[in-house]
Amino acid sequence: MNNHKATIGILVFPETTGAVVYGMYDMFLSAGRDWGVITDGAPGAELIQTLLIARTPEPVTISNGVRVVPHTSMAQCPALDVICIPEAAAPGRPVSGSLS
Numbered sequence: 410m411n412n413h414k415a416t417i418g419i420l421v422f423p424e425t426t427g428a429v430v431y432g433m434y435d436m437f438l439s440a441g442r443d444w445g446v447i448t449d450g451a452p453g454a455e456l457i458q459t460l461l462i463a464r465t466p467e468p469v470t471i472s473n474g475v476r477v478v479p480h481t482s483m484a485q486c487p488a489l490d491v492i493c494i495p496e497a498a499a500p501g502r503p504v505s506g507s508l509s
Contacts, residue, residue, distance in 0.1 A: 414458050418489045421463045424497040427475035433493055434459055462486050 417437050421430055437459040445453025463469045463479035470476050481487070 414456060415490045416458045416460065416487065417491045417493065418460045418462045418486060419493045420495065421461050421469050421471065421477050421479055422497075423469060423471055425495040426472045427477070429495040430461070430471065430475075430477060433495065434461065460486070460489075462492075 419430055419433050419437075437457045438455060441453045441456035443452070445451055460480040461477060462481055462483060463477070464483055466479060466482045466485070468476050468478045
């Protein structure tokens with residue numbers, strides 16, 4: 410059996426929403442863990458390491474004033490298996506300044 414724990418990063422930037430960021434975060438963390446609760450009554454092993462990644466390591470205020478403390482910055486991020494880029498809450502407005 411492969412014991413590799415996938416590492417997934419979720420990019421955090423001011424134009425995204427808490428519902429999207431934390432929804433993905435919760436979903437990925439529940440993989441493996443919640444199935445054990447359902448079937449055995451006890452948490453199973455977590456299968457995915459999930460990281461919130463921002464341009465800098467400082468807290469980011471995203472849409473609707475939600476404050477997010479990233480786990481790491483883009484410059485210090487470890488190797489990822491998958492990166493998720495949430496939708497922007499401000500369609501038509503460029504987000505490039507938020508990420509560079």
